[in-house]
Structure formats: structure tokens, C-alpha cells
Amino acid sequence: MPELPEVETVRLSLLPIVGLRIDAVEVREPRLRRRLAHNFAAQLNRRTFEAIDRRGKYLLFRLDGGDTLLAHLGMSGALLLQPAGTAPQLHDHVRLHLADGRLLTFNDPRRFGLLQIGREADFAELRRVGPDPLAREFTVDDFLRLLRGRKKPVKNLLMDQQGIAGIGNIYANEMLFVAGIRPARQARRVTRDQADRLYEAMRAVLTRAIQRGGSSISDYRDGEGRTGYFQLELAVYDRAGAPCHRCGATIKRVVHAGRSSFYCAQCQK
DNA sequence: CGCACCCCCTGCCGGC
DNA sequence: TGCCGGCAGGGGGTGC
Structure with a gap:
């Protein structure tokens, strides 16, 4: 479910917990993408949130003492700040009881999400997380280097977290539409002009989506x-058979590598 | 290296 | 009405 804009929206919405201590840790279901470590609750208990960072689709909750709580929402995960006394709901796997009485609850029906506590340097999954597409340091030249010589479809490259972190199926489709590029086009066949447009579209779409609070599909x-x-502004995602807002042609859907791509054959080349 | 497939898991929707 | 297959925003692994 959540891609960069959704994860960033969650991060912003949770900033009020910074400064709060965890008074109790309730693990109701340890079997997530990876099983929670046996000492997970003990390591979290009595710690205070000092900051919340994001890398790609991962959230990093900085704790006093130098440890980090790493969280990934998978396809269906949510982190919810709930009022004191909220009763546990179905698929509430971990509930953190905060010092002001409120709860920080991890709910995830499909359990593709991840929670892990430790030193950031020890998190193996972060080694596969590339630069943030919205970071000032990520330049159009970095983007061009990424495209150069790659035979795989440009959409797959956008979704490869190692190259650029945070883009998933919805936003890959959307930015390719804005840039006028077909999803299946080989990355190395993307022209300089198209690459410039895609770089701009990437930033514009993600920024706009964050401003709108993400997409609730x-x-x-x-x-x-x-x-x-x-979701009200999505131009192609999940719009197969509907008319393109720009030219009126019918939006197409094709499946590559098990994921649906949506595009307008008229507007995207 | 790239890719075509699998898997993980639950929920929902459409067709029969 | 109920059952079944397909599909869903995630990542990871394998074998070719």
C-alpha cells in the first residue's frame, strides 16, 4: 500500500510522539515479514522517542540510548496513534503504551510489514535502500547515471529500491504518464529529454502527493x-478502460513481472 | 546482470 | 446465497 508519500504522511502525523516514553509494550502477534525477536518488547520498553526519520518506505524511530525502531508498512500496514483506553482491534500486532496514555499501534492484516529494533548500521534491509528521490543531493545527473545502459523497463528501474528509494507501483505509473514515457520502455532507450522530464515528474508527483496526504486506494x-x-488526482493508476484526461484515448493495462502497468498509448511513447 | 516465477498473508470483488 | 479464482500499494528468493 504505502509508497513514499504515504510513509512521509505517516511520519508527519506521528511527530507528536517525539519526547514521549514507552511505558509498556504489548506484542499480540510476532509473526510479521520476519518474526519479532524474543527481546523486542524488552528492548523497547521504557525508551523515549527522540526523532522520526524516513528512508524510502522505511520509518526510523530514534530512541534514547542510540537504538532505532525500524518500521515498514508492507502492503497493508498502518501505524496509528490512538487515545488512551482504545480496545485492540483485529490485526493489531504490536501496541506501544505511551507515557501520556495514548497508544502507538501497528496494525497489518497481511503481515508483510516489518518491525525491528537495533542499531541502524545493523539493519541489513537498509543496505538495499538507495537515495531519496526528493533529496537535494539526488540530481538529474544521478538519475541519468541510473538509466544509462540498463536494459530493464524504466518502470522496473523506478520501482527498484536500490536505485531510488520510495517509488512503488502507483507513483511509477503516474510519473511515467506525466513524463510521457511508456512503462515498458527500456531505461537505456529513454532520451535525454525524456529523462529530464521524468526527473521533474518524479519530484512533482511525489511532492504533490505528500501535500495531498498520500493516496487512499x-x-x-x-x-x-x-x-x-x-487518489482523486491519479491520471492512469487503476483507470484501465477509462478515458485519458489529456487526450481521451482509452487507458491500457498490461502486466509485467506480476505487476499491473497503466498508460495512455497516445500520450506515452 | 536481468527476468520470469515463486513465496509470504488477508481481504475484497466479480463471476458462476 | 456461497464458493472460487484473481487481484491488491510490499519485499525477497530461486533458477535459468
Whole structure:
């Protein structure tokens, strides 16, 4: 579910927990993408949140003492800040009882999400996380280097977290539409002009989506339970058979590597 | 290296 | 009405 804009929206919505201590840790279901370590609760207990960072689709909760709580929402995960006394719901796997009485709850029906506590340098999954597409340091030249010589479809490259971190299926489709490039085009066949447009589209689409609070396709909510609104602005994602807003042609859907791509054959080359 | 497939898991939707 | 297959925003692994 959540891609960079949704994860960033969750991060912003959870900032009020910074400064709060965890008074109790309730593990109701340890079997996530990876099973929670046996000492997970003990390591979290009595720690204080000092900051919340994001890398790609990962959230990093900085704790006093130097440890980090790493969180990934998978396809269906949510982190919810709930009022004191909230009863556990179905698929509430971990509930952190905060010093002010509120709860920080990890809910994830499909259990593709991840929670892990430790030193950031020890997190193997972060070694596969590339630069953030919105970072000032990530230049158009970096982007061009990424495309150069690669035979795989440009959409796969956008979604490869090692090259650029945070883009998933929805936003890859959307930025390719904005840039006028077909998803299946080989990365090395993307012209200089197209690459410039894609770089700009990448930043524009992600920035706009964050401003709109992300896309709530089915069940996405931020930490306060609020939906996003960017789904109302999606040009191609999940619009197969519908008319292109730009030219009126019918939006197509094709499946590559098990994932659906949506595009307008008229507007995208 | 790239890719075509698998897997993990639950929920929902459409067709029969 | 109920059952079944397909599909879903994630990542990871294998074998070719």
C-alpha cells in the first residue's frame, strides 16, 4: 500500500510522539515479514522517542540510548496513534503504551510489514535502500547515471529500491504518464529529454502527493486515521478502460513481472 | 546482470 | 446465497 508519500504522511502525523516514553509494550502477534525477536518488547520498553526519520518506505524511530525502531508498512500496514483506553482491534500486532496514555499501534492484516529494533548500521534491509528521490543531493545527473545502459523497463528501474528509494507501483505509473514515457520502455532507450522530464515528474508527483496526504486506494490511513486525497488526482493508476484526461484515448493495462502497468498509448511513447 | 516465477498473508470483488 | 479464482500499494528468493 504505502509508497513514499504515504510513509512521509505517516511520519508527519506521528511527530507528536517525539519526547514521549514507552511505558509498556504489548506484542499480540510476532509473526510479521520476519518474526519479532524474543527481546523486542524488552528492548523497547521504557525508551523515549527522540526523532522520526524516513528512508524510502522505511520509518526510523530514534530512541534514547542510540537504538532505532525500524518500521515498514508492507502492503497493508498502518501505524496509528490512538487515545488512551482504545480496545485492540483485529490485526493489531504490536501496541506501544505511551507515557501520556495514548497508544502507538501497528496494525497489518497481511503481515508483510516489518518491525525491528537495533542499531541502524545493523539493519541489513537498509543496505538495499538507495537515495531519496526528493533529496537535494539526488540530481538529474544521478538519475541519468541510473538509466544509462540498463536494459530493464524504466518502470522496473523506478520501482527498484536500490536505485531510488520510495517509488512503488502507483507513483511509477503516474510519473511515467506525466513524463510521457511508456512503462515498458527500456531505461537505456529513454532520451535525454525524456529523462529530464521524468526527473521533474518524479519530484512533482511525489511532492504533490505528500501535500495531498498520500493516496487512499482502499484502506490507507495516516497516524491519526485520516485518509489521503491524491487518489482523486491519479491520471492512469487503476483507470484501465477509462478515458485519458489529456487526450481521451482509452487507458491500457498490461502486466509485467506480476505487476499491473497503466498508460495512455497516445500520450506515452 | 536481468527476468520470469515463486513465496509470504488477508481481504475484497466479480463471476458462476 | 456461497464458493472460487484473481487481484491488491510490499519485499525477497530461486533458477535459468
